Amino acid sequence: MNTKAIYATCLFAALNICTLSARAESNVQAQTYxxxxxxxxxKVLSLTEDPQPACGVVNAHMTYLDSMGHKQALDYRKFSDNCSNEN
Structure with a gap:
């Protein structure tokens, strides 16, 4: 009975360590391009931009994995997706 309790405690401790490292990776400081x-x-994980109803320059954010597999974030400026039909 004691060995099961010890195994369960070790399992929960290992899961908590994995959860803490995952939380540390999810709070990545964004760099400005x-x-x-x-x-x-x-690999690009997500692309977002500030909502703007008209064509113009907006703030955008990209979350990606680098060649080492670490999660990174990048803030940059771009033309709004609403500009696709305008010259």
Whole structure:
């Protein structure tokens, strides 16, 4: 009976350690893009932009994995997706 309790305690401790490391990775500090910045993007996880009803420049945010598999975030400026039909 004691060995089951010890195994259960070890399992919960291991799960808590994994949860803490996952939380640390999810709180990634976003970098701001500047011209000439070196970007190491292996896989894009999400792209978002500030809502704007008209065509114009908006703030955008990209979350991605680098070549080492670490989660990164990037803030940048871009033309709104609403500009696709305008010249």
């Amino acid at each position: 500047t011209y000439g910045s070196h970007l190491d993007i292996q």
